[in-house]
Amino acid sequence: MKLHLNQKNIPLLATIAVFLLIYLAGSVLYSNFFSLRVFVNLFIDNAFVGVIAIGMTFVIISGGIDLSVGSVVALAGVLAAKMMHDFGVHPILAFSICLGLGAMFGMIMGCLIHFFELPPFLVTLVGMFLARGLAFLVSLNAIPIKHPVVNAIIDFGIPLGFRAWLPATAMIFIAVTLVGIYLQHYTRFGRNTYAIGSSEQSAILMGLPVGRTKILVYTFNGFLSALAGVVYSLYTSSGYPLACVGLELDVIAAVVIGGTLLSGGSGYVAGTLIGVLILGLIQTFITFQGTLSSWWTKIVIGVLLFVFILLQRYLSKAGARR
């Protein structure tokens, strides 16, 4: 089969190149860097980021943005912990309630965006403050999660050999990624998000269900944010109202580095997966380096983001010239 170099694939290819480059550099510079364990840790440590990034990819491709995700993670985590710790609710029920509330939260934001034609930036900014405030209303302090069922979930995992081990949280991340890829490429919902993000006017005139798709996108993202909250609370064994402040920006960075256009209409879930791994890889790299402050992560991400935005700008201009 002939290899098509579609112009829209260039950002994705650039993402893969960057990932390989960093991975190669780390492997050459540090022993132990090139190991299954380090690689699997990328999935474990970034599971909660990744789960939201998948949802955010849909949001951004549809031409929107969601700033509320970090706060929803904190709210979901602290709410689940509170229910289990103070009221003795069974963990499965507590988590389910949180997921339902997360989806509802997203749906309400989606409805506001669609029916009142409010800008997503503002609506989700409101959502961000609201969810953060509610998280503090639930508890001012971190609540530990100790429950036999929770411990069982945390301890559950598939041994991969080479001292590597795939825990439940990483499995959730991988599962969500696969579901995301399926939704994006093989369902009308997924294709409609592209259409809306590329040209909403055309999508309306083509008779696509614009409103329903938009609301569904935010509902899906709200659900995934809550799921990320569950993953985060499993990862830290606690619920903490101040968790994940500013996470939304990391997530957006991962999506953009993953090759999704911030203006909408173009991008891939698979690209986002690599974008998330790149963020994790940079962190790992700096940990291995040992002497640099961890804030260097932010600097590198900033530079990388800048390069990718320039690339996108260049590509969209080149596209317009044709």
Place this chain on the structure above:
Amino acid sequence: MDQNNVLIDIKRVSKAFPGVLALDQVNLCLRGGEVHGLMGENGAGKSTLIKVLTGLYPRDTGEILFEGEPFSLSSPQEAADHGLSTLYQEINLIPALSVAENIYIGREPMRFGRIDWKQINGDASLAIRKLDLDIDVTQPVSSYSVAIQQLVAITRALEISAKVLILDEPTSSLDLAEVAQLFKVIRKLKEDGIGILFVTHFIDQVYEITDRITVLRNGAFIGEYETQKLPRIELIAHMLGKDPETFSLEQTAGKTQQEKTKTGQTLLDVKQLERKGSMMAFDLTINKGEVLGLAGLLGSGRTEIARLLFGIDRSHKGTILLDGEETVISSPRKAISHLFAFCPENRKEEGIIEDLTVRENIILALQARQGIFRPLSGRRQSEIADKYIELLDIKTPSDSQAVKNLSGGNQQKVIIARWLATEPRFLILDEPTRGIDVGAKAEIQKLILGLSEDGLAILFISSELEEVIACCDRIAVLRDRKILSELSGEAIEETNIMQVIASKDVNQ
């Protein structure tokens, strides 16, 4: 052609908007296997009729029959379900998605609950080949030219099983070769029995492709004609609302300033200026103290010339000599620095800033030229504003009145005043009298003549022939983005202008 094969029969449909009767008892009869031209000048009601037909607007009275059955639509989506597809001038496709997906999105074939990409790409290739087009359907639509995008949109419409195709000015951004390609497809569809409603303002194209023409004017139904039996001059007469029989009787009334002995020097000498897809190469000279008129139907290239001269659009070829020196006018800013001024066609959108006062609106261009770091003093502002309020006789209680409270004619004068305040050498007026009452029109015409006597070079664009004739010393007549000829002196007559517009193009 089967005469009884009527697809759409619009009978006495009326539609009123607050203050305007947009459609007044309009009829239209579209048969299967014909290309039907819908013609009319600005405000004739073409777009309104299409919007009523496709369910975007409800109609007030009248009925629409579709294949003999009364039918009424409430949304464009429903129209598509009935096999009624509309293609607009701006192409409504999703630029980022592939050609194949654009044809099928919303109706993707599914297999085992998932989209069947193989079938989509295969079907799309077949569908696109039916229009004699051979392109890679997996590439994004945005990577193809506008003409091909147009054909992709048609393919989509056909795949939704179109019986009726409404093409709303589909050729306005295509070049000649692309138009030929589109027409080939249209002829093919016609043979397949599809009824095509073709809206355009290109006279040559109407005669090339249509079988029948319906003419509207000011919302009223003028008539349905067989294209072959309708001489061009009559079509133009119907569109403009002149009786072709009485052309010769109409004398050049009000043509008094013919004797104006203007020995103006050449200000602008335009040579072979061209912008592909918007204006064919043209020559034009504009003299100091002279009013040059551009006459032609809507879309003939009048505004395009103005935009080129003012640097809003850039030319691809040709030169402009200003005072004998070659000058590149690359932006409106450049044009303003050469002391050009441009009153655009769209007063509300491009000219007036409604919430600012008369004074602020008048000094706007002058201040812009000075730069924000050298503000005009309040007193100087008032002086300038008052000067022009008096000069142009702008009826306003004071110079601090918000412009939105003024009448249309006075708003127009404010815009002219704004540009006069910059003391220009060259003034472009694009439809300065549109939408204002008769008295104000006469005043603005008088003003134009007065300004030219003071040595100002003026380019005057208007769709009303009487007005062009009354104001201009010379008239360039345009059709289909080309200057056909120039009339001056005695030759400036309505009949002459219309004959030039109707003339067959010798080059084709």
